[in-house]
Amino acid sequence: MKAVLVENLEKDYGKVKALKGISFEIKEGEIFGLIGPNGAGKSTTLKILATLLTPTGGRAEVFGHDVVKEGDEVRKLISYLPEEAGAYKNLKGIEYLQFMAKLYAKTGKSYEKMLELGVKLSGLGDRLNDKISTYSKGMTRKLLLARALMVEPKLAILDEPASGLDIINAYSIRQTIKQFAREKGITFLVSSHNMLEVEFLCDRVALINRGMIVEIGTPKELKEKYEAENLEEVFMSIIGGKQAVEVFE
Amino acid sequence: MSDFWILVMKELKDLLRDKGLIFGIIIVPLIIYPALGQMMQVGFEQAQEETKVVLVNLDEGQYGDLLIKALETAPNVTLTKIDALSIDEALQKAQEENYNMIVIIPQNFSRAIENNQKAQVEVYGTIRGISGGMREAVSEGRINAVLTVLNEYLAKLKIQQNMEGDPEAILKPIDAKSFTVIKGRIVAVPPSLVANLITSQSFSMPIVIFIMIILVAQMSAGSMAMEKENKTLETLLTLPVKRITIVAGKMVGTAVIGIIAAIAYMIGMRNYLGSLTSSAQVGITLEELGLTVTPQGAALFVLIMFLAMIFALSFAMLLAVFAEDTKSANTVVSAGIMPLTFPTFILMFADLETLPLAIKYFLLAIPFSHPILASRAMLMGEYSTMYASAVYLGVLSVLMLLITARFFTTEKLLTAKLRLRRRG
Numbered sequence: 142m143k144a145v146l147v148e149n150l151e152k153d154y155g156k157v158k159a160l161k162g163i164s165f166e167i168k169e170g171e172i173f174g175l176i177g178p179n180g181a182g183k184s185t186t187l188k189i190l191a192t193l194l195t196p197t198g199g200r201a202e203v204f205g206h207d208v209v210k211e212g213d214e215v216r217k218l219i220s221y222l223p224e225e226a227g228a229y230k231n232l233k234g235i236e237y238l239q240f241m242a243k244l245y246a247k248t249g250k251s252y253e254k255m256l257e258l259g260v261k262l263s264g265l266g267d268r269l270n271d272k273i274s275t276y277s278k279g280m281t282r283k284l285l286l287a288r289a290l291m292v293e294p295k296l297a298i299l300d301e302p303a304s305g306l307d308i309i310n311a312y313s314i315r316q317t318i319k320q321f322a323r324e325k326g327i328t329f330l331v332s333s334h335n336m337l338e339v340e341f342l343c344d345r346v347a348l349i350n351r352g353m354i355v356e357i358g359t360p361k362e363l364k365e366k367y368e369a370e371n372l373e374e375v376f377m378s379i380i381g382g383k384q385a386v387e388v389f390e
Numbered sequence: 391m392s393d394f395w396i397l398v399m400k401e402l403k404d405l406l407r408d409k410g411l412i413f414g415i416i417i418v419p420l421i422i423y424p425a426l427g428q429m430m431q432v433g434f435e436q437a438q439e440e441t442k443v444v445l446v447n448l449d450e451g452q453y454g455d456l457l458i459k460a461l462e463t464a465p466n467v468t469l470t471k472i473d474a475l476s477i478d479e480a481l482q483k484a485q486e487e488n489y490n491m492i493v494i495i496p497q498n499f500s501r502a503i504e505n506n507q508k509a510q511v512e513v514y515g516t517i518r519g520i521s522g523g524m525r526e527a528v529s530e531g532r533i534n535a536v537l538t539v540l541n542e543y544l545a546k547l548k549i550q551q552n553m554e555g556d557p558e559a560i561l562k563p564i565d566a567k568s569f570t571v572i573k574g575r576i577v578a579v580p581p582s583l584v585a586n587l588i589t590s591q592s593f594s595m596p597i598v599i600f601i602m603i604i605l606v607a608q609m610s611a612g613s614m615a616m617e618k619e620n621k622t623l624e625t626l627l628t629l630p631v632k633r634i635t636i637v638a639g640k641m642v643g644t645a646v647i648g649i650i651a652a653i654a655y656m657i658g659m660r661n662y663l664g665s666l667t668s669s670a671q672v673g674i675t676l677e678e679l680g681l682t683v684t685p686q687g688a689a690l691f692v693l694i695m696f697l698a699m700i701f702a703l704s705f706a707m708l709l710a711v712f713a714e715d716t717k718s719a720n721t722v723v724s725a726g727i728m729p730l731t732f733p734t735f736i737l738m739f740a741d742l743e744t745l746p747l748a749i750k751y752f753l754l755a756i757p758f759s760h761p762i763l764a765s766r767a768m769l770m771g772e773y774s775t776m777y778a779s780a781v782y783l784g785v786l787s788v789l790m791l792l793i794t795a796r797f798f799t800t801e802k803l804l805t806a807k808l809r810l811r812r813r814g
Contacts, residue, residue, distance in 0.1 A: 154805075191628045194801045212799070213632060221628040227621035229400070231407035243396045244629050272407075285625075 144169045144204060144296055144328035145190065151198035152185050159185045161352040162199060167345075169295075172322050172329040174343035176336050176372065182352040183332040184224060187300050190330065191221035203296055220294035224301040224332075226285050234269035234276070234284050235260070238291065245292040259291035262317065264310075278305045286314055290321060296328045297321075303338060315342050336372040348376055355379050393631045394639050401613065401643025415605065415651035423658030433524060441467045441529040443491045444484040446474045451500020457511065457540060461493070464536045481514065490516050491529045503544065511537065573771060575680050584679060588769065596738045599698075599761045600731050601655045606648030606699055607706035607727045608720055613644045614710035615719035623803065633798040637791075641703045676769065687768040690776040694764040697783035701757045702727065704790040711797050734759045757786050 145167035152160040160182045167173040175183045188194040189201055192212040200207065206214040228237050238259040246252035260269060263284050273281060282305045289297060302318070303311035319342065321327045333339045339346055340360045348356045348363075356363060356379055360372055369375045391399075405411060443461065447454050462469050470489065474480035477494060484492045492514040502509035513533055515526035546557035553560060568580035577584070617623035626636060676682070683691075709726045713719035733756055742750055742763065753759045760779040767775045797803070 188624075188804075191624075193624055193627055193804055213630075216628055217630040219628065221625065223621070223624045225621050226625055229404045229622060230620060231404045232400070236403065240396065240400045241629075243391065244393060244631055288625075 142169060142204060143167065143202075144171065145173070145330060146202040147186070147190075147199070148201075149199035150186065150189065150196050150201055152182075152189065152194065153197045159352055160189075160196070163347075163349065163352070163354045164199075165347050165354060165357055167296075167328060167330060169328055170322055170326045171345060172318065172331065172343045174339035174346040175330065175332040175349055176334065176339045176346055176376070177349035178334055180351075181349045183334075183349055184300055186349070187221070187298050187330065187332055190215075190296075191219060191298050192216055193221075218295040219298055220289045220292050220296075221298045222285055222289040222300060222302060224304055228273045228281055228284060228288075230274035231272060233272055234263065234265055237273060237284060238263070238269070238288060241288045242291065255291050255293075258293075259287045261287075262290055263287035264313075279307060279310060282306055283310060283314075286317075290317065293321075293325055293327060296330065299329065299331045301333055302331060303333075303335070311338070318342060336376060340372045346372065348372075348379060350376075350380055394635050394642075397631070397636060397639025398643045398646075401640055402646060405609075405613065405643065405647045411647075415609075415647075416654045419651075419655045419658035421658075423655075438466075438528060439525070441491060441532050442489045443467055443469050443493055443529070443533065444480065444487065444489045445469055445471050445493045445495070446480045447471065447495045448497045449495045449499035450497075451504070453500040453503045453509070453544075454495045457495060457499075457536075460536050460540050461533070464532060467532055467536070477512070477514075481516075484514075485516065490518070490526055491533065492516075493533060506548070570679075573680050577679055579679070587676065587679070588681070588766075596734055596762050597659065598652070598656055599695075599758065600734070601659075602648070602652035603698065603702045603731055603758055604723075604727060605651045605655070606645055607702045607723050609648040609651070610641055610644040610703045611706040611710035611713060611719040611723045612716050613640055614707055615713045615716045618713070618803075619715040627798075627803070634795045637704075637707060637795050637798050641700075641707065645699060645703055681769045683768055684771070686773060687771065687776070690773060690780060691761075691764050691768045694776065694779050694783060695761050697780065697787045698757055698761050700787040701783065701790050704787065704794040708790070708794045708797060711803055730756050731758050734762055737762045757783055 143166050145165075147166070148164050149162040150160050150164070151158070151162050163182070163186065165173075175186060177183055185194065189196050190203060190208060192208050192215050195209055200209075202208065203215045204218055206218070208215050228234075229240075232240070238256055242252050242255040242259065246255050263269065263286075265280060265283060265287075268276070268280065269284075273284070276284065286299075286302060289299065297318075299318075303314055306314065315338065318329055318331070322329055331339065331342060343360065345357065345359050346363070347354050356375070358366070363372065363375045364370070367375045367378045369378060445458060445461065447458065458469070458471070461467055470487070472480065472483050474483060480492055480494060484490075492512075494512040494514070496510060496512065499509045499511070513530060515523070515530055517523040517526055542561070545561055549555075549557040549560050567578075568582075570577045570579050570581045570584045572584065614623075617626060627633070629636075706723050706727065709722045710719050713722050733753060736745070736749070736753065737759060742753065745753070760783055764776050764779055767773070767779075
């Protein structure tokens with residue numbers, strides 16, 4: 142079964158067309174990257190798949206469930222990490238994980254297992270007993286990532302997962318994502334504007350620019366096709382040097 | 391534990407740990423209002439202190455002496471006689487001794503009374519500094535009370551000397567004995583006293599309901615806005631929980647805090663109002679008038695309060711959809727809820743039945759009028775109006791709840807923010 146199916150997806154914010162009919166599929170257990178500059182439509186796509194936004198046109202499915210008509214069913218299968226997410230500042234880190242685990246776990250045993258995994262993934266140790274208001278940005282991000290992954294969803298939608306993390310923590314989270322996909326069969330949809338990160342992490346990538354997908358393939362395929370050394374060069378080749386400079390500025 | 395209770399507990403934990411919030415809505419009312427009441431009490435007590443009167447007697451007859459004796463025996467009055475030839479001199483001497491009241495019995499005071507002419511006593515109160523004259527007002531009242539007794543005594547004396555018959559009956563030929571008919575029972579208490587009692591009991595109800603509604607509305611809107619401000623809303627909305635459960639969990643969680651805050655306000659206000667009204671006791675209880683609250687009345691009142699609260703909460707949540715942060719949440723709630731609560735203050739002063747028809751129906755249409763009306767109907771045992779209120783509020787609350795839940799299933803919660811800038 143396809144984990145994600147997106148067909149001619151469109152989204153307008155008033156007069157602004159954020160998505161202009163994009164289509165792609167993600168296979169189960171795959172790590173799929175959506176890459177592109179700021180304002181390309183990455184977050185909008187992720188928000189639609191996370192049932193937060195309603196598309197203006199086209200359709201999107203998660204494991205066969207329509208994101209608009211079967212929102213409740215989709216939410217049981219996914220775990221979404223927004224780019225600019227926060228946590229309840231007056232709760233302790235451990236209480237936040239407990240709160241989330243209670244909502245996802247169906248039995249006491251699975252709750253304990255989830256919590257144990259969350260504690261391990263966060264890597265925050267004793268600091269989990271402190272209020273979240275005392276955490277640094279990086280610590281909060283680690284807690285949120287732990288929350289998103291500890292529930293072992295069928296599809297994890299991560300918007301800029303390593304945003305705000307230092308090199309060591311960013312590396313560590315990439316390893317965890319790879320391990321979860323390989324060992325637990327979890328499907329990942331990851332967005333990033335860091336093309337080198339995505340190249341390392343993803344099985345397949347879609348390059349998105351100005352609301353349109355301009356290329357899809359494995360990093361290897363794309364590099365070969367465009368005779369480029371990395372995805373950054375691929376992207377530059379596709380949209381043209383002049384436009385790329387304009388976009389990245 | 392069900393998803394609903396997990397969300398309620400999270401809400402309570404998050405809000406109760408907010409020190410600023412707890413201090414502002416629970417601690418402050420518990421301290422500020424009683425402190426304010428205490429200050430008023432100090433003012434009252436100071437005003438009630440012994441009245442020190444300086445008296446200048448320029449009269450040489452027996453009635454001047456009689457007035458002096460009456461003042462000397464009056465409670466809480468200390469009299470000091472001084473010699474002065476003019477008012478200016480008396481005022482100067484009184485000021486030197488720090489006396490605030492001066493009574494001057496003029497020449498020919500006794501002669502005027504003896505000749506059946508009106509005699510005059512001059513009473514001067516010196517208002518100093520920032521006292522506001524409260525002390526002088528109390529002092530003047532005490533002196534006037536003495537003069538009233540003396541007047542009546544002298545009038546009766548004159549009647550006795552010149553006429554036959556009961557001086558009391560001649561002085562006051564007609565006496566009214568007032569009764570009140572309440573709930574079909576005749577009570578030997580004037581209607582004015584009964585009205586005072588009922589008003590004093592139900593006067594605070596609109597204030598309490600107003601505070602409760604506003605607090606609860608602001609709490610729920612604020613909590614929703616806080617989710618936006620702290621960027622936790624998007625995560626919350628993607629959890630495997632039905633949106634209606636999220637709305638209900640948030641409503642109950644914030645309602646609990648709102649009710650705790652309202653109780654704190656009520657305790658604080660009670661202490662404050664208690665210090666203002668303690669002197670105005672009517673001397674009769676509602677039970678003596680047959681105005682008791684039955685279990686049926688109390689249950690109906692609680693139901694009406696609950697429904698009004700549900701309406702306020704869901705309406706505030708709906709308003710919060712359009713707020714981006716806690717500050718704007720307060721603004722939208724004030725703009726949306728205040729116009730629905732202020733008109734109900736009319737009910738503090740006016741009887742609904744005597745109001746013009748248009749105003750009457752306007753007030754009846756406002757959901758927050760019904761708890762106020764119910765508080766009176768409960769005392770009077772008018773249950774049919776309470777049932778009508780409960781049905782009306784029930785329909786309104788369910789409608790508002792459905793509209794709010796509907797909004798939560800759409801992207802409206804996020805698009806207000808999204809409109810500001812294009813997302814990547």
